[in-house]
Amino acid sequence: MTGMRRTLGLSILLALAATTAACAGDGAAAPPQDPAVLVGRAFVSTAVSGPQIPGGGPLVVEFPDAGRIAATAGCNRSFGSVELGDGVLRADRLGSTLMSCPPPLDRADTWLSDLLASEPRWRLDGDVLTLDGGEVSVSLLDRTVADPDRPVVDTHWVLTELVTADAVSTSRALEDAAPTLTVAGDGTVSGSTGCNRFTGTATVGDTVVTFGPLATTRAACPDPELARIESAVLGVLSGEVRYTVEGAAMRLTAADGVTGLGYTAR
Structure with missing residues (x-):
């Protein structure tokens, strides 16, 4: 009888040890991921x-x-x-x-x-x-x-960044002027340079937007910074322009592969 009790006690201790080890394993930190x-x-x-x-x-x-x-x-x-x-x-x-x-x-x-x-x-x-x-x-x-990618077409885009070989920049003048761009489903383009309005046409491909000639109003820009912004906008929105969209942000890059415009969907 004594031998049976010892065997039973040992079995219980082994079972408790196994249970304790299992519980400890459940609480262990997950291994690093690939x-x-x-x-x-x-x-x-x-x-x-x-x-x-x-x-x-x-x-x-x-x-x-x-x-x-x-x-x-x-x-x-x-x-x-x-x-x-x-x-x-x-x-x-x-x-x-x-x-x-x-x-x-x-x-x-x-x-x-x-x-x-x-x-x-x-x-x-x-x-x-x-x-x-x-x-x-x-x-x-x-x-x-x-933040799903916005479609290029039929989205109201507001210019928030100017891209050059030296930097990606913004300014109070750019924020206040808030130049816009909209490419409609029928291929027409409208928007502003922050100083003048423009209209035209564009064809949207998988990675490239091809802009036709843009017609603009002729108001004189009252601020040299606005004139610089307008020049940057019209310089990029011409001919074949590469684009990328990440969420609500769209980057247009001119044919030189460097100069660009950063727009945000609003």
């Missing part, structure tokens, strides 16, 4: 725990190719190499655009730099990416779900 799950995707922030993004963001993080990252928190766009091994995002020595942003957006770049410098842990669950830097934790949703 970084390939992020390649070709972009994410937009939906919630921030900790210090908030100056100006409200959102934070947009893109992984255009393996080992590459691009990100913006509402002001400049940072881009460069990234390492994603062991579930940690490591990105230093990133390049950046050089746009001057008004307060409080002028502090968004520092917020982004601090987040990346913290080497946040990352985790993808379906369409939700989490970046946890300790002091700041951000939840981001796949941009195709959070």
Whole structure:
């Protein structure tokens, strides 16, 4: 009888040990994911725990190719190499655009730099990416779900950026003038340079918009900055122009491959 009790006691102890090990396994951290799950995707922030993004963001993080990252928190766009091994995002020595942003957006770049410098842990669950830097934790949703690409045609576009070989820039004059562009379904074009109105025609392809000659009103621009903006607009909206659309943002690039216009859907 004593031998049976010892055997029964040992069996119970082994069962309890197995149960305890199973429970511990259930609570263990999930193994790091393959970084390939992020390649070709972009994410937009939906919630921030900790210090908030100056100006409200959102934070947009893109992984255009393996080992590459691009990100913006509402002001400049940072881009460069990234390492994603062991579930940690490591990105230093990133390049950046050089746009001057008004307060409080002028502090968004520092917020982004601090987040990346913290080497946040990352985790993808379906369409939700989490970046946890300790002091700041951000939840981001796949941009195709959070902010679908707007169609080029029948969207009211407002010019928000001028692109040159040196910088992507904005200005108070550009914000106040708010030049527009609309390509209608019948191929007609209308809009403004911020100083004059224009009309014309355009054909929209998969990656190229071909603009016909534009007819404009003839008002004199009252400000040299407005004249510069008008010259940039008319210089790009001519002939074959390459375009990209990311959510509510459209970039038109002239035939020189450098000069461009950044529009936002409104």
